[in-house]
Amino acid sequence: MTTTTGRLIDPAPPAPEKTAPPTDRRALSVSGLSVAYPRRHGRGAGESVLRGVDLEVTPGQILGVIGETGSGKTTLARAVVGLAPVVGGRIEVAGIDVGGLRKRELRDHRRSGVVQYMFQDPLRSLDPDLTVADLVGEPLAVAGVERAERRARVAEALGRVGLDADALGGRIPAQLSGGQRQRVSLARAIVTRPALLLADEPVSALDASNRNHVLRLLDELRRDLGVAVVVISHDLSSLAGIADRIAVLYRGRLVEQGPTAEVLARPLHPYTALLTASAPRLDRDPAVRRDRPGRSGPVSGEAPAWAGEPGACVFAHRCPLAEADCRTQPGGSPHPGERSAACHHPVTTSADRLARAPRATT
Incomplete structure (x- = not known):
């Protein structure tokens, strides 16, 4: 995929295209991942933070994970490195079933450096x-x-x-x-030559110049070294220039995923459409701006506590397109490697309605 880092983020000469070593092995495969933290007093079911998440990342690929505060982005990364309480699903790193490792095997797996974590604030993490x-x-x-x-x-x-x-x-x-x-x-x-790098908000604390430099470095390193990278961010403009694919999380559910240019230019899920509408910097790129609906209806505020039916679409209470079935049935699960969304009424069939919808509120 030819990146658009220079166009979207900062004028710069395009880096030469390099191809990662071909391989059939996925650097990261997450299927049906669910994470729940126990209640403080140890009674009853724990608080569900991730529910049924499916993701794949191949060597040399950058996956951008986007969502509001509380969507589960950081919890996803912490689960991959064994720092979150997984209650369901499967995590494979470079073909290794991490959940199936014994205590000593897991320790050796971590020490090997096959997975590395890049924290948001280096001053606190170093x-x-x-x-x-x-x-x-x-x-x-x-x-x-x-x-x-x-x-x-x-x-x-x-x-x-x-x-x-x-x-x-x-x-x-x-x-x-x-x-x-x-x-x-x-x-x-x-330095350990990892198969997978998890970058949690890697540029959020940097000024514009350093931000652009780090983003370009991530793009170069995945091409030169073939490392798979998961970039967690709340800023779509940071992901637009370097990510091959984007996964959108909302309240612990994966609501959409697909190739970056397609997701940003023609979002399927109403939540994704409202996220892109609230990212004005994306309008600098005609390829992204072309068919993007819903600029008048960005999401405002943080995600509220869930108050709907347990089996309903997780976004129904904020969605300007929600209908009766959205409040009683889940929207399904997006499939890894495909262009898909967990939605009964995708934006492609409801663009006019979304454009006319009032501003979403919490």
């Missing part, structure tokens, strides 16, 4: 007392890589993100700029 060289090399030390090889791979990883190991290797995080810290975090994530 040990303030360690030098850059030690921070980037720490995952290799945990994996048992010898010192000489660690030094070489640390220098290589820092070089890939545009940092000089000789100049910055001895500094601590407080001596770096915000953009440098996030690039150190990225170097630390790729």
Whole structure:
């Protein structure tokens, strides 16, 4: 997929197209994933945070996960690395059924670095007392890589993100700029040569210049290294330029997924249409702007507590297109690798109604 990073985010020469190594193995496969946190006093069913999520990511691909606060985006990433209480479904990373691993096997799986996590705030996630060289090399030390090889791979990883190991290797995080810290975090994530990188709001704390730089680096690294990347964001404009596919979460449900250009230009689910309507920067790109309906009806406020029928569409209480069946029947589940939405009345058949709908409120 040819990216549009320069057009949507910041004018820049297009990077040369590179193809990831061909493979039939999925870097990440999530099927029927459900996560529920136990109640504080341990009585009754726990609070469901994710319900029946199905996703796939292949090597060299970027999947963007979008949704409002409370949609379950970060919980999804935490579940993949074993930090959230999975109560149903299956998670496979590079062909390994993570849920089927015994305690020691899971520990070894984590130490191997096959999955890496890039946090939103590097100043809080990086040990303030360690030098850059030690921070980037720490995952290799945990994996048992010898010192000489660690030094070489640390220098290589820092070089890939545009940092000089000789100049910055001895500094601590407080001596770096915000953009440098996030690039150190990225170097630390790729130093183990992972199959999968989970980037949780990787640019939300950065200024425009550093934001664009980190996004371009993610795009380059997935092409050069063939690493699969899941980028979690609340900002569609950040995903529009680099993501091959987009998955849309709402209150723990996957409501739509498909190729980025198609989802943004012609959303199927009303929630996706309202999200794109509230992202004015997308209008800079004619390919995205062309058929995008519903600019007059963006979602306002955060997702309210669910008060409908348990079997109803999760968005029915906010949807300007909802009908009787939406309030009594779920909309189904989008299928990985396909262009699909969990909706009884897709926007493609209701564009005029959505354009005339009043502003959605909580």
